[in-house]
Amino acid sequence: xxxxxxxxxxxxxxxxxxxxxxxxxxxxxxxxxxxxxxxxxxxxxxxxxxxxxxxxxxxxxxxxxxxxxxxxxxxxxxxxxxxxxxxxxxxxxxxxxxxxxxxxxxxxxxx
Numbered sequence: 001x002x003x004x005x006x007x008x009x010x011x012x013x014x015x016x017x018x019x020x021x022x023x024x025x026x027x028x029x030x031x032x033x034x035x036x037x038x039x040x041x042x043x044x045x046x047x048x049x050x051x052x053x054x055x056x057x058x059x060x061x062x063x064x065x066x067x068x069x070x071x072x073x074x075x076x077x078x079x080x081x082x083x084x085x086x087x088x089x090x091x092x093x094x095x096x097x098x099x100x101x102x103x104x105x106x107x108x109x110x111x
Contacts, residue, residue: 007036037065
């Protein structure tokens with residue numbers, strides 16, 4: 001098992017989305033990936049990216065970044081909280097951890 005970390009995927013850009021889509025579907029199946037934020041400002045693209053990545057790794061640990069919570073309107077605080085809630089719902093339905101602990105990582109990796 002290997003542990004990889006990445007951030008600033010910004011799949012809103014076509015070249016970056018193409019890179020994510022091109023990740024091997026077999027090479028990382030025993031590995032863990034830490035996605036340290038800034039995947040997309042679009043919930044739809046964030047969902048696509050996390051779903052795509054989760055299918056290629058044994059475990060994915062996700063920490064939202066400022067671009068994942070980015071809001072462009074007058075009520076930024078409220079909207080950012082709503083988006084954070086949607087992200088929690090989105091990742092809880094997948095093989096993605098949003099609050100990993102070392103004990104949980106080690107226990108699950110031994111299975």
